[in-house]
């Protein structure tokens with residue numbers, strides 16, 4: 375039996391029970407509307423996903439959650455994709471879940487249903503076969519901070535802030551940001567960030583290993599700069615970038631035996647592909 379690639383492992387989502395739950399979530403989320411999640415796909419294979427709810431500092435409403443699902447569907451189908459920039463509109467990132475929607479979801483069943491959905495979204499984001507980068511301009515708070523852990527890389531502009539402020543609102547991370555933070559900065563550092571609800575400016579975040587770079591201090595050019603930064607990792611055919619990301623996703627999430635098997639399978643498929651043969655021929659010519 376073939377081992378499934380990590381990005382394909384969402385199959386149980388479509389079980390009857392989950393479909394039932396999803397329908398319940400849809401109905402409920404539609405009641406908390408506002409904002410949008412916008413996607414623009416570039417010809418160079420880099421897409422930009424924008425959280426757009428500036429009146430509430432890009433807080434995530436129910437309908438934005440549903441739109442994010444739709445955008446992920448679109449991205450999963452994008453065979454020419456190589457990179458993704460996740461950002462917020464109006465020079466801020468995201469102030470977390472819309473607090474208006476939380477006040478009416480107070481039972482543990484509500485909470486469990488909510489994080490089952492949000493974890494599924496962040497897992498799909500992390501498993502996209504493209505290289506993703508979160509561009510943090512302004513504030514990334516609560517669920518906004520968790521969202522950036524579901525990207526492969528993180529960039530900040532000067533004056534920005536990341537804060538896992540969950541303690542202050544009486545909760546723990548639930549979007550998968552706790553577990554992913556440990557993978558990014560380690561257990562000790564994560565415990566400090568969460569239990570201290572530490573406000574991380576770009577320098578602190580870089581020193582902690584939470585982000586990968588600080589962009590120059592020109593807010594208007596931040597997206598362009600992030601695009602330029604990401605291009606250094608996406609300058610190859612989509613088949614190769616997607617193959618690389620799948621190998622990394624397998625290594626991140628599976629046992630070594632399963633990950634090696636996936637690596638072999640991807641290698642085997644690519645070995646004789648036209649893209650691979652052409653790149654190899656060029657490398658031989660250059661030698």
Ligand SMILES: CC[C@@H](C(=O)O)C(=O)SCCNC(=O)CCNC(=O)[C@H](O)C(C)(C)COP(=O)(O)OP(=O)(O)OC[C@H]1O[C@@H](n2cnc3c(N)ncnc32)[C@H](O)[C@@H]1OP(=O)(O)O
Nearest residue numbers: 429430431433469470471472473474515516517518543548
């Ligand atoms: C389960 C919840 C958890 C999760 O899903 O894991 C979370 O994410 S909890 C949410 C955590 N976020 C917060 O607690 C942030 C709350 N907001 C703030 O602290 C501040 O608004 C700010 C983000 C620091 C910005 O401050 P400032 O620049 O002074 O602007 P305002 O405070 O005037 O905000 C403008 C406008 O935006 C509304 N707003 C901001 N954040 C949210 C939010 N998360 N939900 C709903 N609305 C939000 C704020 O109320 C203002 O609206 P108006 O008063 O109508 O102008």
